[in-house]
Amino acid sequence: MKVQRFALASMLVCFLATVAASQQKSVASKNSNGNYDYTELSKAPNKFLSKPNPMATDPQAATAGKVLFEEHCGECHGDDALGTKRAPSLRAPEVQDASPGAIYWILSNGIVRKRMPVWSKLPEPQRWQLVSFIKSLGTEQGGVPAPAHQNN
Amino acid sequence: MLISDSSLLKSHRFTLPSAWLCALFAFVLLTCGSTTPAQENPYIVAYDHNLEEPGSLEVEYFSTFGTQRGGPNFHAFWGEFEYGATAWWTTEVYLDGQTTYGDSTLFTGYRWENRIRPLKNEHFINPVLYVEYENINGADKILKEVEGHDVESDYAEPNSVLRKETVRELELKLILSSNYKGWNFTENTIATKNLSNQPWEFGYAMAASRPLALKGATHKCTVCAQRFVAGVEMYGGLGDRYSFGLHNTSQYLAPEVAWNLPSGWTLRLAPSFGLNGNSHQLLLRWGVSYEVSGFGRMVASLFQGHP
Numbered sequence: 001m002k003v004q005r006f007a008l009a010s011m012l013v014c015f016l017a018t019v020a021a022s023q024q025k026s027v028a029s030k031n032s033n034g035n036y037d038y039t040e041l042s043k044a045p046n047k048f049l050s051k052p053n054p055m056a057t058d059p060q061a062a063t064a065g066k067v068l069f070e071e072h073c074g075e076c077h078g079d080d081a082l083g084t085k086r087a088p089s090l091r092a093p094e095v096q097d098a099s100p101g102a103i104y105w106i107l108s109n110g111i112v113r114k115r116m117p118v119w120s121k122l123p124e125p126q127r128w129q130l131v132s133f134i135k136s137l138g139t140e141q142g143g144v145p146a147p148a149h150q151n152n
Numbered sequence: 153m154l155i156s157d158s159s160l161l162k163s164h165r166f167t168l169p170s171a172w173l174c175a176l177f178a179f180v181l182l183t184c185g186s187t188t189p190a191q192e193n194p195y196i197v198a199y200d201h202n203l204e205e206p207g208s209l210e211v212e213y214f215s216t217f218g219t220q221r222g223g224p225n226f227h228a229f230w231g232e233f234e235y236g237a238t239a240w241w242t243t244e245v246y247l248d249g250q251t252t253y254g255d256s257t258l259f260t261g262y263r264w265e266n267r268i269r270p271l272k273n274e275h276f277i278n279p280v281l282y283v284e285y286e287n288i289n290g291a292d293k294i295l296k297e298v299e300g301h302d303v304e305s306d307y308a309e310p311n312s313v314l315r316k317e318t319v320r321e322l323e324l325k326l327i328l329s330s331n332y333k334g335w336n337f338t339e340n341t342i343a344t345k346n347l348s349n350q351p352w353e354f355g356y357a358m359a360a361s362r363p364l365a366l367k368g369a370t371h372k373c374t375v376c377a378q379r380f381v382a383g384v385e386m387y388g389g390l391g392d393r394y395s396f397g398l399h400n401t402s403q404y405l406a407p408e409v410a411w412n413l414p415s416g417w418t419l420r421l422a423p424s425f426g427l428n429g430n431s432h433q434l435l436l437r438w439g440v441s442y443e444v445s446g447f448g449r450m451v452a453s454l455f456q457g458h459p
Contacts, residue, residue, distance in 0.1 A: 007262075007287060011245065011262060011264055012245065014264075015233070015235070015243065015245050015264070016451055018235070018237055018243055060370050063370040064367065064368040064369060064370045065368070067368060067369065067370065067371065067372055068368045071372075071414060072191070075445045075446070086207075108274050109272075109273045109274045110239055110274075111239070112238070112239035112240040112269060112272055113239075113240070113272065114239075115206045115207075115238065115239050116239060117203075117205045117206060117236075117239050118202070118203075118239065118269075118274060120202070120274050120331050121191050121193075121200075121202040121331070121336075122191060123334040123363055123366035123367075124333070124334065124366070125334075125366045125367045125368070126366065126367065126368045126378075129367065129368050
């Protein structure tokens with residue numbers, strides 16, 4: 001019984017050490033200048049770059065996307081999408097100028113080596129609703145989000 | 153069934169681990185701040201390729217009520233602490249226990265599993281490698297997976313007999329999972345090696361599920377179709393290295409549903425029905441889980457002195 005308890009305690013210590021160690025690379029998506037690296041957006045395959053947002057004509061897509069964003073993305077990117085220590089601003093020109101398909105591709109594939117989760121577990125329509133919301137935000141300089149249906 | 157005084161004493165003594173489990177559960181929930189709503193599939197036995205978000209801890213409690221021919225029914229339970237170490241690696245600790253009615257309640261062991269996504273991008277079929285070490289005793293009845301020639305009669309012995317068997321196993325799984333038009337399809341191939349010179353045993357689990365609505369609502373909702381995921385899973389043993397196949401194995405089919413609440417809780421219900429005479433007639437499973445984001449940062453600040 002003592003051996004069993006020792007093994008269990010050792011395993012829990014290993015588990016906590018793993019948790020702590022894994023956090024040391026929590027800002028891995030920054031480049032060598034300490035800025036966030038948006039180059040992953042340019043890696044989207046052509047078939048995604050040219051993919052139109054099927055929710056572009058849905059006036060409620062960005063509103064629904066906002067709810068999804070607050071639930072799944074706000075924790076890291078901030079509820080205002082201006083970024084936090086853990087994840088970049090989504091109002092940056094690199095994101096706002098990217099095609100909807102490129103953002104959809106990042107959502108679907110994540111950037112698993114840089115701690116961006118894969119969101120393919122959200123159904124496709126919800127990922128496109130998120131794209132609609134992100135594209136409706138406008139840049140940081142712009143401040144006020146554009147109407148949802150104009151910027152999809 | 154007659155119960156001796158000593159087994160009654162053991163019964164009371166061994167409720168301690170379940171109290172510890174509850175205390176650990178409560179500690180994690182009380183000390184960790186923010187939560188994120190989960191988007192979980194309803195699977196209890198099968199795994200898909202969706203890993204835990206980095207830095208998030210999912211605390212889970214599951215119960216299985218099982219019918220037993222030739223012995224008393226049982227209630228097996230386990231706690232899971234599932235942590236997203238990175239976006240491609242999820243690690244998880246299980247603590248198992250069970251109550252056999254008219255017999256006793258006991259802690260039956262622990263497991264440590266790891267799931268790794270080897271491919272960077274999403275594909276039509278997404279492989280995940282699964283490695284688990286189990287240190288349990290023969291009284292473990294959670295039936296989290298069925299492999300080899302596991303059959304109902306194996307569980308009919310009294311706990312005092314079953315717990316004498318020590319099981320140290322290495323379990324490997326190849327998880328192949330696809331998302332297609334809102335559906336998730338997954339197939340798990342299981343290979344288990346008891347480290348005490350037993351032959352390799354094999355098993356499988358396959359499952360499909362779909363949210364009841366694919367579009368997100370325009371307002372925060374608790375009881376709306378997008379929050380419910382319905383599915384079905386089938387699992388069973390495939391014999392061992394010397395007698396591969398369905399002969400003398402148990403097989404189960406389970407319709408299931410998950411309810412992902414916006415508060416971070418997920419509830420699951422999955423009655424499993426035995427498909428042949430070697431299977432338990434009913435394994436009624438349910439589970440509750442809670443997603444805690446920022447757990448990694450909290451632990452890191454304990455070790456490093458800064459968040």
